[in-house]
Amino acid sequence: MTKFLSCFKAYDIRGRIPDELNTDIAYRIGRAYAESIQPKRVIVGRDIRLSSNEIADAVIQGLRDAGVNVFDIGLCGTEEVYYATFAYREAGRPMDGGIMVTASHNPKDYNGMKLVREQSKPVSGDTGLNDIKQLAEANNFTAPAANRGTVKAVSIAEDYTRHLLGYIDPLALKPLKVVVNAGNGAAGHAIDWLEAALQKVMAQPLEFIKIHHEPNGDFPHGIPNPLLTENRESTIAAIKEHGADLGIAWDGDFDRCFLFDETGRFIEGYYIVGLLAEAFLKQNPGAKIVHDPRLTWNTIDIVESNSGIAVQSKTGHAFIKERMRLEDAVYGGEMSAHHYFRDFSYCDSGMIPWLLVIELISKSGKKLSQLVDERMLLFPASGEINRTIAQPEAAIELVKGHYQNKALLVDYTDGLSMEFDNWRFNLRCSNTEPLVRLNVESRGDEALMQAKTAEILALLALSV
Numbered sequence: 476m477t478k479f480l481s482c483f484k485a486y487d488i489r490g491r492i493p494d495e496l497n498t499d500i501a502y503r504i505g506r507a508y509a510e511s512i513q514p515k516r517v518i519v520g521r522d523i524r525l526s527s528n529e530i531a532d533a534v535i536q537g538l539r540d541a542g543v544n545v546f547d548i549g550l551c552g553t554e555e556v557y558y559a560t561f562a563y564r565e566a567g568r569p570m571d572g573g574i575m576v577t578a579s580h581n582p583k584d585y586n587g588m589k590l591v592r593e594q595s596k597p598v599s600g601d602t603g604l605n606d607i608k609q610l611a612e613a614n615n616f617t618a619p620a621a622n623r624g625t626v627k628a629v630s631i632a633e634d635y636t637r638h639l640l641g642y643i644d645p646l647a648l649k650p651l652k653v654v655v656n657a658g659n660g661a662a663g664h665a666i667d668w669l670e671a672a673l674q675k676v677m678a679q680p681l682e683f684i685k686i687h688h689e690p691n692g693d694f695p696h697g698i699p700n701p702l703l704t705e706n707r708e709s710t711i712a713a714i715k716e717h718g719a720d721l722g723i724a725w726d727g728d729f730d731r732c733f734l735f736d737e738t739g740r741f742i743e744g745y746y747i748v749g750l751l752a753e754a755f756l757k758q759n760p761g762a763k764i765v766h767d768p769r770l771t772w773n774t775i776d777i778v779e780s781n782s783g784i785a786v787q788s789k790t791g792h793a794f795i796k797e798r799m800r801l802e803d804a805v806y807g808g809e810m811s812a813h814h815y816f817r818d819f820s821y822c823d824s825g826m827i828p829w830l831l832v833i834e835l836i837s838k839s840g841k842k843l844s845q846l847v848d849e850r851m852l853l854f855p856a857s858g859e860i861n862r863t864i865a866q867p868e869a870a871i872e873l874v875k876g877h878y879q880n881k882a883l884l885v886d887y888t889d890g891l892s893m894e895f896d897n898w899r900f901n902l903r904c905s906n907t908e909p910l911v912r913l914n915v916e917s918r919g920d921e922a923l924m925q926a927k928t929a930e931i932l933a934l935l936a937l938s939v
Contacts, residue, residue, distance in 0.1 A: 478612055479612060480495075480608060480611055481495050482495045482496045482500065482587065483604065483605075483607075483611075484906070485599065485600045485906045486589075486597070486599045486600070486604075486791060486906075487587055487589045487590070487599070487604075488504065488589075488590070488604075489578055489581060489585060489586075489587035490585065490586070490587060491584055492530075492585065492586050493526075496585075497530075498529055498530065498532075498533035499533070500611065501531075501533035501534045501537070501576075501588075502533040502534070502536055502537040503537065503611040503614050503616075504534060504588065504607065504611050505535065505536065505537020505540075505541070506538075506540060506541050506610070506611075507607045508534075508537075508572070508590060508598075508607055509537070509541030509542070509543050510610055511607045512572050512598070512607075514543055514570075514571030514572040514592070514593075515543065515544060515571055516543070516544050516546065516565060516569075516571050517538055517544070517546070517570065518546050518548060518556055518559040518560045518570050518573035518574070519531055519535055519546070519548070519574050519575075519576070520547070520548045520551035520553075520555055520559070520574075520575050521549070521551070521576040521577070522551070522552070522553075522575075522576065522660065522661050522727055522728050523550060523660060523692045523727070524578060524583065524586050524692045524727075525583070526586045527576045527577070530576050530586050530588075531576040534574055534588070535547065535626055538624055539624035539625070539626060540616075540620065540623060540624075541616075541620055541624070542620030542622055542623065542624050543624040544565075544624045544625045544626075544627070545624060545625070545626040545627070546559070546563065546626075546629045547626055547628050548629055550661060550664070550690065551575075552661045552728050552729040552730065553575045553577055553589055553728040553730040554729065554730055554822065554823065554825060554826065556575040556589070556595075557595040557819070557820065557824075558595075558631060558819070558822075559573065559629075559631050559635075560572065560573035560593075560594070560595045560820075561820040562634065562635075562638065563629065563631060563634075565627075570593070571593050572592045572593060573590075573591045573595065574588055574589075574590055575589040575590075575728070577589060577728040578727070579726055579727050579728050579730070580698055580700035580702075580726040580727055581698070582698060583692065583693065583698060590603075590607070595820045595821075596796070596800075597792060597796055597797075599791075599793035600793075602793065632664075635665075636668040636672050637672070638819075639669060639824075639830060640672060640673075640830070642816075642818070642831060643830050643833075643834040644834065645673055645676045646676065647834060647837055648677060648833060648834060648837045649679075649836070649837040650677070650679035650680065650681060650682065651682070651720040651833060651836065651837070652684065652719045653681055653683055653719060653721060653722070653723065654684045654686065654710055654717065654719045654721070654722035654723065655683050655684065655685055655686070655688070655723050655724075656686045656687055656701075656709060656710045656713070656722065656724040656725070657685075657687055657699070657725055657729070658687050658694075658696065658697075658698075658699025658701070658706070658724060658725060659687045659688075659689060659690060659691040659693075659694055659695060660690065660699040660725060660728065660729060661727065662725040662825070663685070663688045663689060663690060664690075665729065666685070666688075669830075681833070684717050684719060686709055686710070686713050687699075687709065696709065699724075699725065699726050700726055700727075701724040701726065701733040702733070702811075702812075707724070707735070710722045710723075710724045710735055710739075714735055714737065719737065720842070720843070721734060721735060721736060721832070721833075721836070721843045722734070723735070723829045725825050726825075729825040730813065730825050731744075731812040731813055731823075731825050732812060732814075732826070732828050732829050733812055734828075734829065734832060736844040736847070737842050737843060738844060740844065742843065742847055743810065743856060744809070744810045744812035744813075745770045745773060745774075745810040746773065746851055747808070747812070747828065747832070747847075748773075748774050748808030748810065748814070749773045749774050749776075749777040750846060750847065750850075751806060751808060751828060751831055751832075752764045752766075752777055752778055752781075752783070752808065753777050755805050755806040756778065756781040756783040757781065761782055761783065761784070762783055762784070762805040763783065763784045763785075763786050763802045763803065763805065764778045764783050764785055764804060764806055764807065764808075765786045765787075765788050765798050765799050765802065765806075765807035765808075765815070766785060766786070766787060766788070766807065766808055767787070767788060767790040767795070767808075767809045767811075768788075768789070768790065768886065768892050768901055769790060769810050769859065769889075769901045769912075769914040770810050770854075770914050770916050771787065771892075771899075771916075772854050772916055772918065773853065773854035773916075776853070776854070777850070786798060786802050787888055788807070788888075789888055789889045790809065790889045792815075795809065795813070795815055796815060796822065799815055799821045803817070804821075805817045807821075810859070810914070811859075812825075814827065814828045832846075852919065853919055854916050854917070854918065854919070855916065855919070855921040855924045856914065856915065857913070857916070857924060857925075858914070859912050859913070859914055860913045860914075860928070861905075861910050861912055862910065862913070862932070863908075863909060863910055864909060864911055864935065864938050865909060865938075867904045867905075867911045868904065870935050870938035871902050871904070871911060873937065873938055874891070874902055875891055875893070877934055878893050881895060882894065883896065889903055890904060890912075897917055897918045897920055897923060898915065898916065898917040898918070898920070898923055898927050899915070899916060899917075900913065900914060900915045900916075900927065900931060901913070901914045902931070911935065913928070913931060915927050915928045915931065
């Protein structure tokens with residue numbers, strides 16, 4: 476009898492341990508991945524969660540029983556699986572796919588997986604994940620392969636670190652003081668690798684102030700999710716205590732990084748997208764930059780003023796990566812702090828962005844606040860506001876009806892975007908919860924942005 480598996484989501488696998496995800500289901504996912512993708516060599520990694528080792532081991536057993544050779548990179552961040560999948564070679568042969576065991580910033584009793592195929596191309600709902608789900612649910616696999624796959628532990632530390640430092644000129648870096656908050660997730664070892672490598676080339680190396688640095692699946696300081704304001708306090712306090720030049724915090728699998736300026740102010744990811752877009756366009760004149768539809772005006776203004784081409788994509792890593800490949804874009808950014816790089820096989824990285832920002836601070840002689848203040852004044856934004864609404868689609872229709880006759884532009888790339896003379900908004904449904912997500916921005920008018928945000932929230936309150 477086919478058993479429905481609720482852990483399969485739109486882009487990845489995520490579920491509560493053990494009722495929604497366990498070793499039996501993980502084994503079946505390994506077998507199903509092998510049957511669907513038909514790989515010969517697969518990278519496997521896992522985050523620090525208490526269940527990650529047993530889930531990863533079960534996936535590995537499923538892969539091996541299907542005749543797949545596994546290359547285990549151990550405790551890591553998601554981007555290390557991406558890197559190993561596109562860069563690691565075994566006897567000159569490339570990898571055919573990768574599986575990362577992680578639940579990112581979900582509660583600690585959750586776990587999950589992110590799946591990629593060759594060259595770290597994402598496996599999501601419309602690119603094979605549903606096929607894997609059906610095979611795992613049916614659980615109708617043949618006997619284990621006669622030639623069972625092997626498993627080999629491998630280290631990518633040296634090559635991965637060298638690749639990260641290839642995005643900057645380490646000799647141009649000033650001896651900045653940097654607070655780094657791994658949130659007891661997986662980011663700590665990558666910081667240590669970069670610190671050691673930079674010490675070899677910098678006369679005056681960066682000074683890292685490390686907090687919550689040790690990986691700990693009990694998450695004693697809370698789930699590593701810097702989007703939650705209560706999770707920012709320790710980073711802010713350390714910046715102020717040490718007089719640091721900036722602070723960086725990561726989520727559990729460090730595919731996102733979040734920046735704080737020298738005053739401890741949290742910088743919305745939207746403005747970092749613009750900062751990095753400008754840096755890439757100075758190196759790659761005329762290049763394409765991909766962005767999401769939630770907040771756009773600052774990014775478009777920067778890209779066009781630097782002779783680049785701004786390309787809008789639906790929100791979500793699978794959509795951004797697909798569009799970047801199609802356009803051969805050099806960089807892509809989402810306001811949610813996902814940053815994507817062509818030379819990283821179009822994948823997202825939580826390490827490359829802060830290295831680029833530190834280089835910008837060093838070369839410009841400006842503080843991080845000075846690099847973003849002007850843009851924040853030119854295009855003030857609400858940041859993402861979530862509201863729980865029983866019928867989110869009806870709520871969006873209500874807002875649309877209210878503004879339709881006044882809008883200069885209506886766009887449905889992702890949810891509802893409406894533009895007016897001096898302000899715009901995007902309102903979209905969550906993929907997984909009965910939520911609507913609102914973003915509002917204006918052209919240089921903070922009061923207008925705040926007023927329109929309140930106006931839309933009042934309309935949404937009528938639908939609760």
